[in-house]
Structure formats: C-alpha cells, structure tokens
Amino acid sequence: MLIKEFRGVDFIDREKEIEFFLNYFKQEPERIMWIYGPKSTGKTTLIEYIVENYLLKNKDYNVKYINFRGKMIANYDNFVDAFIKPKDSPFFKNLSVSVNFHFLKVDSKLYEGIKKREFDFFEAVQEEFLNSSPNQKNILIIDEIQTLQDIYLNGNRLLLNEFLNFCVRLTKETHLSHVLILTSNTIFLNEIYNNAKMKVTSDFKLIDHFGYEEIKTWLINKDLGFRDEDIDLIYDYLGGSVAHIKKLIDFRNEYSSLQEQLDEMTEIAENEIDFFIQKNTLIKDDIERFQFVAKIIIANGYFDHKKYKGYIDIVSRFADVEILFYDPVKNITTANSRIYVKAFEKIL
Ligand SMILES: Nc1ncnc2c1ncn2[C@@H]1O[C@H](COP(=O)(O)OP(=O)(O)OP(=O)(O)O)[C@@H](O)[C@H]1O
Ligand SMILES: [Mg+2]
Structure with a gap:
C-alpha cells in the first residue's frame, strides 16, 4: 500500500x-x-x-x-x-x-x-x-x-x-x-x-472506509509523532475515516491530550444523535428500536436486517441524517463512521 x-x-x-x-x-x-x-x-x-x-x-x-x-x-x-x-x-x-x-x-x-x-x-x-x-x-x-x-x-x-x-x-x-x-x-x-x-x-x-493497516501506514508516513498506542487509540475512536482523522490532525494542538480530543469528538457525535431524537420528537418505541440497532452494532459491527425484521423504517431515519449507513446490497446497517459507535457506547 x-x-x-x-x-x-x-x-x-x-x-x-x-x-x-x-x-x-x-x-x-x-x-x-x-x-x-x-x-x-x-x-x-x-x-x-x-x-x-x-x-x-x-x-x-x-x-x-x-x-x-x-x-x-x-x-x-x-x-x-x-x-x-x-x-x-x-x-x-x-x-x-x-x-x-x-x-x-x-x-x-x-x-x-x-x-x-x-x-x-x-x-x-x-x-x-x-x-x-x-x-x-x-x-x-x-x-x-x-x-x-x-x-x-x-x-x-x-x-x-x-x-x-x-x-x-x-x-x-x-x-x-x-x-x-x-x-x-x-x-x-x-x-x-x-x-x-x-x-x-x-x-x-x-467504497468503504479504510482498514487499520492503511490508516497505520498513512499515519506513520505522515511522521506526526504518534506512537503505536496513539495510532491504535485513534483507530479505535475514528476507524478508517480519513475525513475524521484529518480533522483530528488539524486541531490536535488545541488539546492537552489525544484522549481529550477524542472524547470531545465523541461528545459531538452524541449531541448530534440527541439533537436528532429531540428535534424529531421520536416516540418511545422508535427510540427503543434505535437503541436495539445501536446495541447490535456495538456488539457485532453491523445490524443484519435478514435476521431482525421491522427496523428498516427507523434505520432509514437515522441514515437520512448520516448517523447510520444502510447497505441495500448486503441488507445490513452500520454506523456511518466509527465515532458514532463510540457515541452509542456512551448513550446506551
Ligand atoms: N484515498 C484517500 N487518501 C487520503 N484522503 C482521502 C482519500 N479519499 C478521500 N480522502 C479525503 O477524505 C475526504 C472526503 O473525500 P470525498 O469527498 O472524496 O468523499 P465522498 O465519499 O465523495 O464524500 P460524500 O459522501 O460527501 O460524497 C476529503 O477530505 C478527501 O481529501
Ligand atoms: Mg462525494
């Protein structure tokens, strides 16, 4: 690579x-x-x-x-x-x-x-x-x-x-x-x-996000002083999303630690989810179904619609605002990027 x-x-x-x-x-x-x-x-x-x-x-x-x-x-x-x-x-x-x-x-x-x-x-x-x-x-x-x-x-x-x-x-x-x-x-x-x-x-x-090896090679190549454990931490929070990692790099001097910056990025994702739920006054049943989808994504990395029926409507609403990503070909749902999985972990 x-x-x-x-x-x-x-x-x-x-x-x-x-x-x-x-x-x-x-x-x-x-x-x-x-x-x-x-x-x-x-x-x-x-x-x-x-x-x-x-x-x-x-x-x-x-x-x-x-x-x-x-x-x-x-x-x-x-x-x-x-x-x-x-x-x-x-x-x-x-x-x-x-x-x-x-x-x-x-x-x-x-x-x-x-x-x-x-x-x-x-x-x-x-x-x-x-x-x-x-x-x-x-x-x-x-x-x-x-x-x-x-x-x-x-x-x-x-x-x-x-x-x-x-x-x-x-x-x-x-x-x-x-x-x-x-x-x-x-x-x-x-x-x-x-x-x-x-x-x-x-x-x-x-065309999906990049994998761990690609991100690691890229970050080592950029020579920004990240240690191996920093790269692992970045990948844990931001996955293979180049757009998010670029943002992290651009603003890293504003934070006293990498963890602080990643926590803030997670909080922003959490707020985005909360805002969407409140703005659309989702009913209890919708919220519970969303939480179920989120739990499965945390556990397995994806939500399989062949296995669990009756979730396409709620997934579509969150996919519309790019929090979830629905793949019609595989009939599965994932988070739109890794930071939302970290946010799901916090709110559940
Ligand atoms: N192969 C790559 N290597 C490094 N950076 C990349 C690569 N591909 C995309 N990027 C960066 O990621 C960001 C998003 O890229 P781009 O706009 O092409 O994504 P997209 O999938 O077309 O987005 P959208 O879903 O909005 O259409 C840009 O800042 C771009 O420079
Ligand atoms: Mg595009």
Whole structure:
C-alpha cells in the first residue's frame, strides 16, 4: 500500500479499487455502475483520481464527468446548463482541460433547440455519443445524482426517471457509453436497488472506509509523532475515516491530550444523535428500536436486517441524517463512521 499525492494532499492508494475500475472500463458497457458508501469515504476523490491519472491520459477513453454538488438544480433549464454547453461558448476560452471534461459540448444550434425544447435533450445527447470518435470508449460519470430528485419536466414526467432511462439506453441497449453514478444517499440507492427493472440494469460497488493497516501506514508516513498506542487509540475512536482523522490532525494542538480530543469528538457525535431524537420528537418505541440497532452494532459491527425484521423504517431515519449507513446490497446497517459507535457506547 502506497501513500501518494493528489492535488497537493495525501492520497492513500486504493490499488484494488483502481484496478477494479480500470478492468471494468475495458469491458463493453452493459449496465449502470452505482458507486456507493458511507459519507466521506472518498468516493469522489477515488473517481477523480482515476479520471485525472488514468482516463484523461489515455486516448482510448472519452470521459465526461458531471458533478451536481453545489449546483442548484431546480428545473429543466438548470439541468441542461449543468450538463451541456455550446461548442463555441466563450465559457471554454482560457479554460484548462480539467474543466472542459465537466461538460458535454454540443453544436450551438442544437444547444439552442434543446433549451427551447424543440429537441429532446436525451435524444440529442445520445446522438452526441453516437457521433463521438469510434476509436474511443465513452465514459459518463455523474456525482451527487440525488440532486435530481423531485424535479419534474413537463407535467408529471420525473427528470430523474428520464435520466435513468437514458442511462439504461446508453449502457444496456446501445452500449454507447459506460455510466458511473456516485451517491452516499443510500435511502435513494435503496429505491433503485428495490426497483426490479433498475436492479437488472445496474451493478453496485461499495467504497468503504479504510482498514487499520492503511490508516497505520498513512499515519506513520505522515511522521506526526504518534506512537503505536496513539495510532491504535485513534483507530479505535475514528476507524478508517480519513475525513475524521484529518480533522483530528488539524486541531490536535488545541488539546492537552489525544484522549481529550477524542472524547470531545465523541461528545459531538452524541449531541448530534440527541439533537436528532429531540428535534424529531421520536416516540418511545422508535427510540427503543434505535437503541436495539445501536446495541447490535456495538456488539457485532453491523445490524443484519435478514435476521431482525421491522427496523428498516427507523434505520432509514437515522441514515437520512448520516448517523447510520444502510447497505441495500448486503441488507445490513452500520454506523456511518466509527465515532458514532463510540457515541452509542456512551448513550446506551
Ligand atoms: N484515498 C484517500 N487518501 C487520503 N484522503 C482521502 C482519500 N479519499 C478521500 N480522502 C479525503 O477524505 C475526504 C472526503 O473525500 P470525498 O469527498 O472524496 O468523499 P465522498 O465519499 O465523495 O464524500 P460524500 O459522501 O460527501 O460524497 C476529503 O477530505 C478527501 O481529501
Ligand atoms: Mg462525494
């Protein structure tokens, strides 16, 4: 396992996942690939790393990467603008290659027609893929897909449904492009997973937190003066969550000891749980069922829904606020990250 650099910060190499995706791209597009996992495990970073270090450097691939994060998508127009731009748009002048691949470029007249709804957006984009270089494999990557929820086209046509149908056309039906879709919203993913039609046209890849060895190698490599027992303590409280460990490192000088800092991080997680329970005025039965789930997670590391029935509803509520993580593929629930398990231990 190697520690590399990506955009000026450490990148803990995800060799296995990178190899998985590079092999995947060599195959013909047959299904949509859903990339999912708990909050902040590094889904976006991994895909952007692969795009920048492998795909953009390889002439065999034509990559388009649309990230809806931070984009206000409230209607059809916003969606079109987030996706396509006219080829001769002044927008592309002086832009680096790294921004160019974030949009599909279409002929100006076609763009106008799409905006005026004279042409169907999806047919036009499919046409663009059809006309792209025959020697290149197309790869379309969509991040933060859940942004498209609850948006209607005309009348009662849901944008998301139309978009997913389009993705099925690109993969299963025409094999024109690979389609990768990223999300950390598993309630949303669950709906897809339990939709019989979508399930057969989809693959699912979990990107989870890092393991002990990877975190240990990374922390030793950073040379911050942590002793072996400090690293074990950090892993006990924060698990393989890089995002949480980075935060710990950034603020460690504010505390007199590592234990004090980890206790405070646990308390913040406890408060978050308490706030959620109070804000939603959960009834006694809900709280008890949540406590049961939490107890099992403390004991086993995960809660198996095949074994215990009748908990999906309460799990969904805590998954919505990213305290729990429901994996629809394995049908199990875990804490969204290790710090919540420490918080469960305190409140139970
Ligand atoms: N392989 C890695 N090595 C080191 N740091 C990483 C790695 N992957 C992600 N990170 C760091 O972890 C944080 C979260 O990463 P990122 O935003 O990619 O996660 P995500 O899974 O896409 O999150 P979300 O669930 O919000 O979509 C970032 O600060 C990122 O720099
Ligand atoms: Mg992300």
